Every structure is written in C-alpha cells, then in structure tokens.
Amino acid sequence: MKTLLSVIALALLFTVGPSLSAQDGDLTQKTSLWIGGHYTTFSDYTKKVGEYKIGLDEFMPEFKVNYLGVGTDNIFRLDGHFYDRYNIDGVADVTIADQFSFNVQYRSLIHQLGQDRLEYMSTREYFHNTGSYGGKILTHEVLDPQADYNVHRQEILSEMSVLLSQKRNVRFYAAHRTILTDGHVQSIAGTHCFSCHVTSRTAEVQNNTHELEAGLQADINPDVTVGYEFDYRFFEPQAPDQVARFDVAKHPVHGGAGAEFSSRQVFDDTSVVVNRIPKSEKVGNKVRVKGNLGEKTRFATSLGYNRVENKYTEIYSGTWHGAVNLSTILSPRSRLVIKATGLRTKGTDDYRIDLPVYREGRPGPASSRPSFDYTRLSTLDRADARASAEFIHRLNPRMILAFLGGYERIDRYNYPADEDYVTSRLIGQGKLRYRQGLRFSGWARYRFEKTSDPFVAERGLFEARGREALGRDLTDMPAPWTFYYEREALHYQPITTSPTDAHEVELRGYFNPNPKVSLNLGLLFHYDKNGDLDSLDVKRTKFTPTLGLNLTPNPKWVLSTGYTMNHVTSRGPITVALFDG
Amino acid sequence: MTGFHGLDGPRPPLLLRWAVLLVAAVCLPSTALLAGDIENDICAGCHEDIAEAFSQTAHGVYFSTRPALADYGCESCHGSGIEHVENPVADNIINPANTDQFGSSMLCQSCHNDRQFDDWPFSEHHAAGVNCASCHNSHSAYTAENALTKDVPELCYDCHAEVRAETRMPSHHPIAEGKLDCRDCHNPHGGPARLTQDATGRELCFSCHANIEGPFVYEHAPVNEDCGLCHKPHGSVANNLLVQNEPTLCLNCHAMHFHATVESTEGPFEVPQDRSRDSYSTEDGWKRGMLTRCTSCHTAVHGSDMPSQSISTGGNALTR
Structure with a gap:
C-alpha cells in the first residue's frame, strides 16, 4: 500500500491579544482571539490514513475565540474554534445565581x-x-x-x-x-x-x-x-x-x-x-435513591427499564436494569465498597421467518422444495449479573492494601448454541499503594479473571468430528444431494478462542522531586489464554511500558512529554479446513 | 500531626467530624464551610505566591464576587490554621492533595454536591486512591477547563498511558484530533456516562451509533453480547477499530469459506501447477478472494432485517 508521503501543517501565523482582561464593576471579563491558519497536503495516500483530516492543498484560515464573564450572579463562557467548514467546535454555558445553568455545545467532524x-x-x-x-x-x-x-458528523x-x-x-x-x-x-x-x-x-x-x-x-x-x-x-x-x-x-x-x-x-x-x-425508538425510565445509612455507610441504587423498538419490523428489546452500591467504614483504617448490577434483557424471540420456498418453480419433485420458514430465537434474551466487593485497608500512613473479589454471570436463554448457555467469571485483584507525601506515589496491582464457558458464536467453530447424525432429516431430499446447509450441523460445534484465564500486572510510580518536575513510569503486562484449548496453544500477551514527564517552569507554562509502547501478540487457531463444496 | 484526614492513624472523633460534614453537605447543600480561625491575610503573609494566584482562579473570583461567600478562605479547605501558624510545618495543616480514600474527597463535595458526584464513593478512581486534587488544581489560574491541571485527554494519559498509545494507532476514535475526549464515554467521577441509563457497554456505544442497535430480525450474536468482542474502542491496528483484521477476526468464530479451504473432506485442494498464470488461479487464488475482507459481501455485519439469499443460513448471512 502506498501511504501518506507528507503532511505539512502550518499554524500560528499570528496571534492577536493573548487575552484581554477587564474589570468593570462587579463584572470580570476575559477575552481572547486567536487567528491562524493551516496548510495540509497529502500526496499519494489512502483516505484512511488521514481519516479525520482533509487535505485541501491550500491555505485555510483558522479562528479561536474564548470569552469568560463572571459577575456577582452569573458566569458566562463562550469558546469557539473554526478549523475548516467540516470541523467546527463551540461551547457556551451560563450559570445564573447558582440556581440555573445552561450549556450548549456544537461539534463537527469529517470521517473519510x-x-x-x-x-x-x-x-x-x-x-x-x-x-x-x-x-x-x-x-x-x-x-x-x-x-x-466521507461522512460529515455534527452533534448539538x-x-x-x-x-x-x-x-x-x-x-x-x-x-x-x-x-x-x-x-x-x-x-x-x-x-x-x-x-x-x-x-x-x-x-x-x-x-x-x-x-x-x-x-x-x-x-x-x-x-x-x-x-x-x-x-x-x-x-x-x-x-x-x-x-x-x-x-x-x-x-x-x-x-x-x-x-x-x-x-x-x-x-x-x-x-x-x-x-x-431501521428506524428505532428508545424509551427509558429510571429511579435512583442515594443517601446515608447511619454515619458510616453511603449507598446509591437505581432501577430502570429501557425499551428499544425497530420501527420497521416492530420487534423490540426490553431491559430491566438495576444497581446497588454501598461504601461503608468498617474501622478507621478499613473500608468496604460493594457494587452489584443486574440486567434482564428480553427481545422479540418468537419472530417468524418467512423465506421463499426453496427451488420453487424449478425442476424436480415437490419433495425437493422444502420450506425454510422457522421461528427466530433472539440472542438478546439474557440475564447479566455482576457483583464485586473491595476491601481497602490502610496498613500505615503511607501504605494502603486493597483486595477485590468479583463474580459475573451471563445467562443466555434460547441461545442457538445451547438452550441455556451460562458464562461465569471470577475476578480477583490485589493492589498495594504507597505514598510518600507529594514526592512519590505508586502502586503495584495484580488481577486475574477466571472464565468458564466464555462467549461462543451461535454457529460454532470447528468440525464436530465423529458426530454421526446429521442436523436435518434428509429423507425427503433427492439423493445423492447433500447441500452445504445440511452439512453444517455435522461439521460445526461451539468452541471459542476467547480467554478462560487472564492475568494482569501493573506497576506504576510518580516522582515529584520538586513542584516543577513530575515524572511517571509504568509497566503493564497482560496475559490470557484459553485453558480449554491448551492443545491449540491459544494465548495473547500485551506489554506496555510507559514514561511520562511534565515540566512546569512557571504557572504559565507546562511541558508534557511521554512515551508509550504497546506490544501485543496474539496466537490462536482460526478455523480448520472444512469442505470444498 | 495531620489528624483531620487521618494520615497518622485512627482518629475517631475526626472521622465523626467528617460524617457531620457529610450530613451538613446533604442538608445544607449551598451552605459554606464555616469561616475559619485565621484571616486569609495571615496565610498570604507566608504563601504570597499562592494567595496571588488563587485570587485569579475560579474559586478566587467566585468567592470574591459573592458577598455571601466573603468569609470563605484558606481554612475552608485546609482546616484550622492555628497550629500551623504557631508551628509552620507541613504536617499540621490539611493538604487535600495529599489524601486518599481515607481523606478529603468529601471536603470538595460539601460544596460540589451535584448529582454528577453521587457515585464518587463507589467509583474506580476513588477505590484507586485518586482524589480531587489529583486532577484539579484550585490554586493556579493557568488551568484547563474545570480547573483541571491539564487538558483532557493528556491529563488522563498520565495514568492511563497505554490508552495514549492506542489512540495513536491507525484506526482510532478521533480523540487525538480533539473531536472526542475521554469524558464522552467515561465518567471520571463514577456512574454511567452521559446519556446512558444502564450499565452495559452496548448502550454506551449505541448512544452514538444508534444505527447498529436494531434490534434486528437477523442478529449477529456478538453484537448482542459485547461490542468489545470485535472492537477496541481506543484504537487498533486493524481497520474499523477491529481487534484483528478481517478475515482473521471472523475466522475466530466462523468456518472458512469453503472455496478458500486448503483441504477438503475428499482430500487436499489441488491447484494447477502452471505458475505463469499467477494473476489468476494461483494456489492462493481463492484464498485471496475469500480470505481478505468478509464484509465485502457480508455488509450488514451488525444485523439486518432483510434475508440474505443464502438459504443455508436461514437467511442470516447478513449480506444485505
């Protein structure tokens, strides 16, 4: 692929008034206007490379304006940026007497x-x-x-x-x-x-x-x-x-x-x-309750129902959803945070598929024209429950140790691969955080996830070698024909390469030798595999070292720089050979 | 001695003080923290640069322009300064920046008690020991929006650096271009993201990509399961934010297209030996055609209301 050869961006031709500040009685105002431009050209490139940029090959003016007004009763802010006619952003908000606030935002982009x-x-x-x-x-x-x-997207x-x-x-x-x-x-x-x-x-x-x-x-x-x-x-x-x-x-x-x-x-x-x-319409209702239980516990709960309807076919999916969160002080050194969410989604699962009769009007006996009508089962029909508890304990004024345990379960009803298909996941995490005043802080974290029966596509993956029975009754079929669709049930079975075991280690440190310098170092390592397919050696690794440096020579200037490497390897089989038709 | 936020160990009376503060915040949401023991000018005597900068901050301007808030001062956030004035060392004055889950996030919430902070005690940031001052700077006039120490997403990248790398990958949401930022999908204060009501990632994605929510007559199971099965939202080397390029991604679940098969049930797939015809009919011919981009034909990969002509799938080949 011939790709991008050059990108030239010229900006900041001149700046008018870094900011204009004025004090008029009780009104404080700050205004700034930025006028510049850019020139972007691409040569022999695919649009995908400049996915959100357009190369007009000509100079384009560019404007930014910012205004902030603070009075005794109100605050008004206006920010605007004109990059080109496809990329315009603006936001305005007003707060009056701490009782009324209004915000309106416009943004647009072009996706090539x-x-x-x-x-x-x-x-x-x-x-x-x-x-x-x-x-x-x-x-x-x-x-x-x-x-x-390209597609132009505007949002208000x-x-x-x-x-x-x-x-x-x-x-x-x-x-x-x-x-x-x-x-x-x-x-x-x-x-x-x-x-x-x-x-x-x-x-x-x-x-x-x-x-x-x-x-x-x-x-x-x-x-x-x-x-x-x-x-x-x-x-x-x-x-x-x-x-x-x-x-x-x-x-x-x-x-x-x-x-x-x-x-x-x-x-x-x-x-x-x-x-x-399809056109679609969604209606949702939700109630929330939050507050205190005694002096040591805070809670927040919610319960709601969403319904999304396809306006062409009138099929729908409805979801009950709820959440319970608790945070309680067990002792002056210990806290416990408990979170639980639940979903119950039910779609239109009795939708009748009415397909044309196979080979209708074609030569051959009537018995070779089977009907393929069937009742479609929705994979939306499911329940999803997740719960976690995290115990946070202060070992000493500088160190905090936290343990998290979690359990997740997805019940899929009427799932084509299995009528009651359940995935469950156990989660464990330990974290040690160290803080030495403002000069150094850091943490070490380990997390594992153990999943049983992870998600599998409804139609399966591999040949089911050794299966003797065909998925369909072929007694009416004209021998010796055996069609592709008849062989699928014979040759497929549900296996997934999604991970059953995942491990993640993270180390991170923040160094602030003085208020003007901040350095952070990090290392993230992730490993997962499918233990059910050990013989196929399915595994993935992710290795991400990071380095960040912030310099603040004075309050007006901040220099940030960083380096992150994301090295990902993945090994897993794709489908084995099936048949040649 | 820091005491107030418990950095030096158990101090039950002070925790009780926090509880009272919390109740006061709920009961009297617009009521200020009480005026302190020390005048601001006394603080400014030693911390001149901070006092000067603070007067230009949103807090400083806000306090100075509201007569009802005239009594707000340094001690509103830093606690009583009596001991600190007598013995000016760092550990006898509250520093909100130096706290954690056991510290003073509630301090800020005593005034900032909008519903957007309801879920803070249960948030991942809170559990990780992040406090308000980790991201917000109330002393500098040169801050980003909402007194953030830096603009988003650069601020978030300080801790979530691997995300920075992902947003620079060939396919990415337009975060680096400034058209989205982390807060469009994540709520740093806990709770659901903007305009989402339930806890599923699917609903979050559909809030912008409503065209693929359906529900459809012909479904694609992973779409109803989790968008993350196929997509990496921050960025990917594969097109369309896919976790792997086509057809590899598709072949994790689906069988090879039969004409691309290298073996058959009847033996090896035999190919012509005439390599001069390499533009067509090489040994990789059908593999090239059928194992390049599945969505060339299966265009309605997120679901469809219209049956595909392929009867073998019950009309569910998602080709139109």
Whole structure:
C-alpha cells in the first residue's frame, strides 16, 4: 500500500491579544482571539490514513475565540474554534445565581472512509490436473471509481439544570442531543450472482438521532435523595433505500439454470432493497435513591427499564436494569465498597421467518422444495449479573492494601448454541499503594479473571468430528444431494478462542522531586489464554511500558512529554479446513 | 500531626467530624464551610505566591464576587490554621492533595454536591486512591477547563498511558484530533456516562451509533453480547477499530469459506501447477478472494432485517 508521503501543517501565523482582561464593576471579563491558519497536503495516500483530516492543498484560515464573564450572579463562557467548514467546535454555558445553568455545545467532524478498489476480488479456479480454467470465477466491478467517500458528523448537545428548592435540594435537569450524519459511502452490494460478481456503488447516508433526557431529584430527608430520569431517543435514516436488481439466475457461461443454481432462486428476476437501516425508538425510565445509612455507610441504587423498538419490523428489546452500591467504614483504617448490577434483557424471540420456498418453480419433485420458514430465537434474551466487593485497608500512613473479589454471570436463554448457555467469571485483584507525601506515589496491582464457558458464536467453530447424525432429516431430499446447509450441523460445534484465564500486572510510580518536575513510569503486562484449548496453544500477551514527564517552569507554562509502547501478540487457531463444496 | 484526614492513624472523633460534614453537605447543600480561625491575610503573609494566584482562579473570583461567600478562605479547605501558624510545618495543616480514600474527597463535595458526584464513593478512581486534587488544581489560574491541571485527554494519559498509545494507532476514535475526549464515554467521577441509563457497554456505544442497535430480525450474536468482542474502542491496528483484521477476526468464530479451504473432506485442494498464470488461479487464488475482507459481501455485519439469499443460513448471512 502506498501511504501518506507528507503532511505539512502550518499554524500560528499570528496571534492577536493573548487575552484581554477587564474589570468593570462587579463584572470580570476575559477575552481572547486567536487567528491562524493551516496548510495540509497529502500526496499519494489512502483516505484512511488521514481519516479525520482533509487535505485541501491550500491555505485555510483558522479562528479561536474564548470569552469568560463572571459577575456577582452569573458566569458566562463562550469558546469557539473554526478549523475548516467540516470541523467546527463551540461551547457556551451560563450559570445564573447558582440556581440555573445552561450549556450548549456544537461539534463537527469529517470521517473519510476511502474507497475499496476490490482488486483482491479477482480470481478463478482451475479444473483439477488439467491446467485449464474451470469451476468458480470471482470478479469485481467498481461502478463509481471517482467517488470520494466521507461522512460529515455534527452533534448539538444542550444541557440545563434548575435548582427549584434550595431547602430540599430539588433540582430539575434536562439534556437534548442531536447527531446528524450525512455523506456518501461505498456500498458493496451483492446480487444473486454475488458469489462470483461483486459490485460497488455509491450510497447516500443521512442519519438523524435525537435524544432527550430529563430528570428530577430531591432530598426526602437529610439522609436520602431520590431521583427520576426519563430518556427518549429516536433514530431515523432519511436517505433513500438502496435497491439492487437480481437477474434471472443462470450459469454465467452457458446460461443453464440447473440445480446448482436453484438456491439462487430466492430473489430471481426481481429488485429488492439492500442495506436498509431501521428506524428505532428508545424509551427509558429510571429511579435512583442515594443517601446515608447511619454515619458510616453511603449507598446509591437505581432501577430502570429501557425499551428499544425497530420501527420497521416492530420487534423490540426490553431491559430491566438495576444497581446497588454501598461504601461503608468498617474501622478507621478499613473500608468496604460493594457494587452489584443486574440486567434482564428480553427481545422479540418468537419472530417468524418467512423465506421463499426453496427451488420453487424449478425442476424436480415437490419433495425437493422444502420450506425454510422457522421461528427466530433472539440472542438478546439474557440475564447479566455482576457483583464485586473491595476491601481497602490502610496498613500505615503511607501504605494502603486493597483486595477485590468479583463474580459475573451471563445467562443466555434460547441461545442457538445451547438452550441455556451460562458464562461465569471470577475476578480477583490485589493492589498495594504507597505514598510518600507529594514526592512519590505508586502502586503495584495484580488481577486475574477466571472464565468458564466464555462467549461462543451461535454457529460454532470447528468440525464436530465423529458426530454421526446429521442436523436435518434428509429423507425427503433427492439423493445423492447433500447441500452445504445440511452439512453444517455435522461439521460445526461451539468452541471459542476467547480467554478462560487472564492475568494482569501493573506497576506504576510518580516522582515529584520538586513542584516543577513530575515524572511517571509504568509497566503493564497482560496475559490470557484459553485453558480449554491448551492443545491449540491459544494465548495473547500485551506489554506496555510507559514514561511520562511534565515540566512546569512557571504557572504559565507546562511541558508534557511521554512515551508509550504497546506490544501485543496474539496466537490462536482460526478455523480448520472444512469442505470444498 | 495531620489528624483531620487521618494520615497518622485512627482518629475517631475526626472521622465523626467528617460524617457531620457529610450530613451538613446533604442538608445544607449551598451552605459554606464555616469561616475559619485565621484571616486569609495571615496565610498570604507566608504563601504570597499562592494567595496571588488563587485570587485569579475560579474559586478566587467566585468567592470574591459573592458577598455571601466573603468569609470563605484558606481554612475552608485546609482546616484550622492555628497550629500551623504557631508551628509552620507541613504536617499540621490539611493538604487535600495529599489524601486518599481515607481523606478529603468529601471536603470538595460539601460544596460540589451535584448529582454528577453521587457515585464518587463507589467509583474506580476513588477505590484507586485518586482524589480531587489529583486532577484539579484550585490554586493556579493557568488551568484547563474545570480547573483541571491539564487538558483532557493528556491529563488522563498520565495514568492511563497505554490508552495514549492506542489512540495513536491507525484506526482510532478521533480523540487525538480533539473531536472526542475521554469524558464522552467515561465518567471520571463514577456512574454511567452521559446519556446512558444502564450499565452495559452496548448502550454506551449505541448512544452514538444508534444505527447498529436494531434490534434486528437477523442478529449477529456478538453484537448482542459485547461490542468489545470485535472492537477496541481506543484504537487498533486493524481497520474499523477491529481487534484483528478481517478475515482473521471472523475466522475466530466462523468456518472458512469453503472455496478458500486448503483441504477438503475428499482430500487436499489441488491447484494447477502452471505458475505463469499467477494473476489468476494461483494456489492462493481463492484464498485471496475469500480470505481478505468478509464484509465485502457480508455488509450488514451488525444485523439486518432483510434475508440474505443464502438459504443455508436461514437467511442470516447478513449480506444485505
């Protein structure tokens, strides 16, 4: 891949007034305006390299403005940055009489996606031992080779808070967010010939997300605060659906439409929608209670329910979620923090899949036209429980020792791989923290996670060698045909390369020989493996040494520099060979 | 002797004082810590540079412009200075920067008691011994937003340096470009991130990427399990924040496409020996085609409402 050759960025042409400060009665104001520019050019690069940058190959002016006004009753702040027309950021917030605050933020970016030339999709088989072409052929076609694919994302976030009653700390708060994405992407669409002929075209993107959150909280007594939150989100794609034409299924060379093409008849000679994103609507409600239990314990709990609905198909997923957090002082030297969360998600699991009849209209006996309708089971149907307890003890004024124990469990109901598929995880962590005043602090940490039955894809991974029974009843099938889909149950079984044992060690130290110099050193080592697949030697390691240096010669200047290396190795088998069709 | 925040061992009466402070904070959220024993000017006599800088900070400006807060002073945060004035050594005055879980995070919360701090006692930062002064500097006028000692994310990288490396990888969220920062996904004070209600990472991701939440008729199981199974949110060497490049990632769970198989149930996959035709039909021909990017054909990898034509998967091949 030919990549980026040069990136030139020129900035800070001139600066006007580092800041203008003024005191007018009770109003203190600070204003600064920054005017500069940048010049960015790329040469012979893929868009992915400059994923969030655009190389206009011309000088672009750039502005920043900052304003802060502090009065006796109010604070107003305004920050803005114009980088180019795709990259504009701004924030304004106001606080009045410590009772009302409002914040609005705008930010935008461009995400350059580049174009896949599909050049790897060009190949053809040979007939065995003949040296001549034959068998499958795979080609590609880029229908819009000059397209420049990118998506412009804009986000507007506004938040407000009102203190309605100071005595009871009654506060109303609300937030609204709009995310707009528009642009064009490369859509690689397959017709029923897509096994052999792949085409790419330009697809429009125009997605709008609106989300509203509002809540109310109040102290019902000096020790207990209650709150309620409502959340509503609506997502709507506004770009027109993409439609692809599925031609008459036939052999691309001799035009035959034999049994080998019969599985392509599903969308035979018709136009169908491809790449459609559903509208969705989410509604959430949540109650919170926090406070004190006696003089030594604080708690925070929540209980809520979210429901997300696909507005096209009307299928949904609903989630009950709750959390309990406790922090208690066991002794003047010891604390205990207990946290527990739980989720129960249930999706539409009785959705009926209505597929066209296989080989309908094609030659052959009726018995060779089985129905493939079935009831879809949702992998969303699950319960997730997590709990941890951390004991924190001060050994002496400089050292703190902490132990954490945790347990997590995921129950998946009606899971295709196993009807009641459970993953559980034990977590243990020990940490020793040392602090010598402000001059040195550091810690050593060890953590392990022991997982039983980690996540496995619903369709399995390896051949189930030795399995004698096929997954389907083939008595009605025209012998001697054995189709791919019939062999899957025979050849697959659920195995995962996700780790069952994970270990992590972290060492970190912060040195502050004087208030102007700060140095931190760190080392992180992670190792995990799948103990169930020891014979396959599945393992991963991560090694991350770090170095950071902060220099503060005076309060106006801070120089920060650092070095981090992230070395990751991964070893694991991918699927073994199956069959050649 | 530091006493107040217990650095020198068990001091029950002082802990009780903290409890009273906490209750006072809940009952009287806008009530200030009481005025102290020592005038600010006395402190400024020795700590002139700090006093000068403090007057320009958000706290300094805030206190000075509100008559009701005129009594706020150094002792509001540092405790009584009587002993320190008589014997000016470091260990007889409270230094909030030098505390931990057993110290004075509650001190700041006596005024900063918004709901955003509700979960602080249960947060990972609190458990790790991080205190307010670890990230915020109330004495310097030259701080970042919210009196942070540095801008985010550089401040966070001081401890989470491995994340800095990840955000510089070829595929990354636009953190280095300044379009996102850590607080868009993480709440440094504990509790859920912005605009998320439950505790799942999925909901956090879907709050911005609502287009892939569905729920879909044809599901992809890992999407309903955990986005982190396939994606590294901070950055990755693989495209689209994938933990591994395609097809390796996909082949961790799925079988090879049959035409890319190197062996078959009927014996080895035989290839032509004519290497002059290396543009097509080399021994790696089908492997190149089928083992490069699965999502070229399986475009709806996060889920779809429309059946794929492949009947062998029950329409669930996620090709459209």
